[in-house]
Amino acid sequence: MPAAQPPMTPETAETAAAADGAAPADSTAPRAKGRPRSAAADRAILDATREALAELGWGGLTMGHVATRAKVAKTTLYRRWPSKNELVVDAVASLFDELVMPDLGSLRADIEAVVAQFADLLARPESQAALLALFAEGTRDRQLHRRIREAIVDPQKRLVRQGRSAAQARGELAPDTDPVAAVEEIDIIFDTIAGTVEHRVLVSGEPITPEWTRRFTGLLLEPFPSLATD
Amino acid sequence: MPAAQPPMTPETAETAAAADGAAPADSTAPRAKGRPRSAAADRAILDATREALAELGWGGLTMGHVATRAKVAKTTLYRRWPSKNELVVDAVASLFDELVMPDLGSLRADIEAVVAQFADLLARPESQAALLALFAEGTRDRQLHRRIREAIVDPQKRLVRQGRSAAQARGELAPDTDPVAAVEEIDIIFDTIAGTVEHRVLVSGEPITPEWTRRFTGLLLEPFPSLATD
DNA sequence: CAGTTACGCTACGACTCGTAGCGAAAGCAG
DNA sequence: CTGCTTTCGCTACGAGTCGTAGCGTAACTG
Known part of the structure; x- marks a missing residue:
């Protein structure tokens, strides 16, 4: 299990961009305050990514296409994965x-x-x-x-x-x-x-x-x- | 698939674009008629490609950058290689x-x-x-x-x-x-x-x-x- | 010389990227 | 229920890349 369930919390973006440093030990119950992220959207995005990979290959895969296929706004995609690479890792893992x-x-x-x-x-x-x-x-x-x-x-x-x-x-x-x-x-x-x-x-x-x-x-x-x- | 190029084949591109099976078997002399392609440009492009690969990696490599670094017009690049893939094959081969x-x-x-x-x-x-x-x-x-x-x-x-x-x-x-x-x-x-x-x-x-x-x-x-x- | 082809340059349409702003929706705490 | 917070879908945008077309010029051949 690749420990990427909530792929990018607001802090994870920092981890992905900055460096291997101090990620605060927020291991348990991040105490959600607002509207929770849709788990269904997560699954739809990963499924759409796998399907698009099989059909179009790596070069043909675009974030916009994945978003459309998953019936999700492109913004939602970027809210979870900072780029194509990370998305595909999770989709394939x-x-x-x-x-x-x-x-x-x-x-x-x-x-x-x-x-x-x-x-x-x-x-x-x-x-x-x-x-x-x-x-x-x-x-x-x-x-x-x-x-x-x-x-x-x-x-x-x-x-x-x-x-x-x-x-x-x-x-x-x-x-x-x-x-x-x-x-x-x-x-x-x-x-x-x-x-x-x-x-x-x-x-x-x-x-x-x-x-x-x-x-x-x-x-x-x-x-x-x-x-x-x- | 790269569509049939006009000529695309003065010697180097022949082995390169060997895909083109219908190419005349001109193993001897293609009878060049107009201005010949610059061999110096070929070398400059391939060298620039290798340098750009080492610096920017595959994802950062752009045709425009290679052309600029080789001091060559982007058009000249596309006259010889139909896409990034073919160019890099020759550069690395x-x-x-x-x-x-x-x-x-x-x-x-x-x-x-x-x-x-x-x-x-x-x-x-x-x-x-x-x-x-x-x-x-x-x-x-x-x-x-x-x-x-x-x-x-x-x-x-x-x-x-x-x-x-x-x-x-x-x-x-x-x-x-x-x-x-x-x-x-x-x-x-x-x-x-x-x-x-x-x-x-x-x-x-x-x-x-x-x-x-x-x-x-x-x-x-x-x-x-x-x-x-x- | 004329004929042919490569060259550099500019410009273009199509596409993708990643982000910003907006109003609406969906949860939680009181 | 009422705020408060965060996500959602949507639209729009600037930046960047792709690959091509048009043009005038350069180089080489007969």
Whole structure:
């Protein structure tokens, strides 16, 4: 859950514009005084954003179009999200909540299942249109990079940690000795899985077939001969 | 789709706008009749594009700004490239010409060298700003996708083929038996190397250190125990 | 020379962005 | 109910960008 329910409170605009500084600890019950924001409008806007992404792509997406499609005034849109980037992050982030670690009883099966889930996610038009463009903007906008990390990257990395822990509990992998090395190992495995699947689907433009998933998983498991059996 | 341009093709734009399949196969002499296009303007535009990418990023790059910086009329720009996407492909593609297969005498050393080269390339601001954005547009624009493939992806994939052939000549890898399987193996290795490095640098935002390169190369070489020795 | 094409320049319509102002609506505290 | 506050939809606006058209001039060919 990307902690973006009330995406931009009057203070959040400052957070987005200014810097990573002191956001007042307003964590509970902001004690609304006037007319509350319409939750229905939130949902309508995010749905409209996803639909527009799938139809028009990142370049064709305009705030005015989203507002019209969501049957909402453009002003309402800007009251919640400061720009297109933030809006799309929130619109796409929910898609990544679907990713789950299945725990199928073997590391091989778990990896294959996660790869298949991720491949299905990347096959969606709204994902394709948004993900790379978001990453591109994220290389220049540190705020945006943080939000992408929290809403999209971290949920994925969590799966790697879960699968690894499960395999350790089963005895398939050795328990951690050096915690620092463990983090590095998780990072490299995560970048490998996510990067390879993304490159295959979004750059090479080739589909992720079960056969491909089998071969790729085999490549990952070769370092562990006892797991690499077909 | 960019509508058919008038000529749009004095040599540079031909490889650029290779989309135009109906272009006469004038591989020899197009018989220039009027005033020739300024090659200096071509270089100035591409240089200005790279500089502007590094300074302003993809989102901040405007055709007008590039034209001004290149000391060229905006019209001259549009005479050669139909849109920002095509211009940036050509501006960035030349960077990938630097990639070479060193042939250092062992597959491990070759892979590490190529990874290091690619990492250096991705560390450049103009690459970071452009590459992911281009890939994003390429998921919707088939013409652009082809140009990216030809100008950027294929040069990279060629390195994998070269390194693989060299390793086979050395006897480190078995010769090809099934040519179809060989292509698939090259594809999966290529997507793994390119995707992982891209994800590490552009998404995770972590640098590619020699130590990381060593570990990642080790992961790739595990399937070949005789090569996996440190 | 004439013929052809590229060039720089200006101007334009269409579009998007993000903001401001307005009156009306929807909550909350008394 | 009556204020008070905030959001809502709507209209309008300035700024900026896009891609194109028209014009006179420059450069190169035969």
